[in-house]
Amino acid sequence: MKNNSLIDKIESLFNEEFILQESILQYLNSNLSINSIEDLSYFILNNDSSSEKETLLSLLILPDESFQAELEDIIENQSFDLEDEKEILYLLDKKNIVFCLRFPKSIKTIKIKFPNWLFPQFISNLKITKKLDKKIIDAINKYIPEQKSIVKVKLRNSEIKYTESIIIFLCAFFEKIKYNQYIFFEYLETVIGWLTEIFNEDDVYNYLIKKKEFYFKNLKKAEDFDESLKKNNIETIMLQRTPNLSISKDDMYRKIAIIDDITRNFI
Numbered sequence: 001m002k003n004n005s006l007i008d009k010i011e012s013l014f015n016e017e018f019i020l021q022e023s024i025l026q027y028l029n030s031n032l033s034i035n036s037i038e039d040l041s042y043f044i045l046n047n048d049s050s051s052e053k054e055t056l057l058s059l060l061i062l063p064d065e066s067f068q069a070e071l072e073d074i075i076e077n078q079s080f081d082l083e084d085e086k087e088i089l090y091l092l093d094k095k096n097i098v099f100c101l102r103f104p105k106s107i108k109t110i111k112i113k114f115p116n117w118l119f120p121q122f123i124s125n126l127k128i129t130k131k132l133d134k135k136i137i138d139a140i141n142k143y144i145p146e147q148k149s150i151v152k153v154k155l156r157n158s159e160i161k162y163t164e165s166i167i168i169f170l171c172a173f174f175e176k177i178k179y180n181q182y183i184f185f186e187y188l189e190t191v192i193g194w195l196t197e198i199f200n201e202d203d204v205y206n207y208l209i210k211k212k213e214f215y216f217k218n219l220k221k222a223e224d225f226d227e228s229l230k231k232n233n234i235e236t237i238m239l240q241r242t243p244n245l246s247i248s249k250d251d252m253y254r255k256i257a258i259i260d261d262i263t264r265n266f267i
Contacts, residue, residue, distance in 0.1 A: 002078040003088050013070055014099040024059060037108045061118055062125050069149035080128040089123050130156050133167050139174040160195045169204040176266050190258055205263060212259045215252045222249050
């Protein structure tokens with residue numbers, strides 16, 4: 001059964017040893033003063049019902065993109081509905097899933113039992129009922145040379161409303177972009193952010209032109225604010241109620257450059 005195949009894969013992934021990533025290590029150190037596996041073990045054992053422990057377990061257990069990517073082939077090739085989701089949740093709830101964590105450059109590990117209260121959020125975060133359009137999948141498989149599953153996960157995790165115009169745009173994007181891992185994912189994540197904002201406007205090109213105009217207006221406001229800072233102290237500016245724009249002009253220029261590249265070469 002498809003549900004069992006997904007559960008088996010989830011179990012097999014949790015049977016592997018998890019090495020804590022840098023972002024989690026920083027959270028442990030800065031928020032909980034945890035710097036070793038002993039600290040982590042002590043914290044988990046001695047904070048049975050604290051909100052900090054719940055937050056920590058959520059951070060350690062809820063699936064990230066790399067975990068989701070390991071399940072992507074199953075999700076892509078099967079159709080899961082809400083009833084399947086309920087059954088998977090029911091079956092997982094009966095499992096006794098225990099997994100191992102360790103710090104980088106350490107051989108010591110800690111075993112953590114998957115708490116039952118976290119299963120609903122875990123399954124929800126997998127988004128197994130959400131499927132990508134076949135044309136988008138075919139374009140990714142044909143034109144993107146590596147990390148295809150991560151690309152699909154990013155799209156499935158997004159809140160994009162897939163109109164025909166957006167599907168056509170994404171297929172052209174994957175076909176025409178020159179793949180370079182770092183630039184590609186910068187472009188992809190930027191494009192996903194833009195497409196998520198499109199609700200009523202079906203024309204991606206017109207949306208991008210309006211977005212470019214928006215960036216130019218913000219740049220003008222930021223430049224005016226910089227000029228005000230040269231002529232007045234901050235107290236005077238505050239009295240004048242000049243808006244303090246905490247935006248990165250470099251980021252605005254980069255977004256404009258990406259729009260120019262896309263409108264010239266992809267649309």
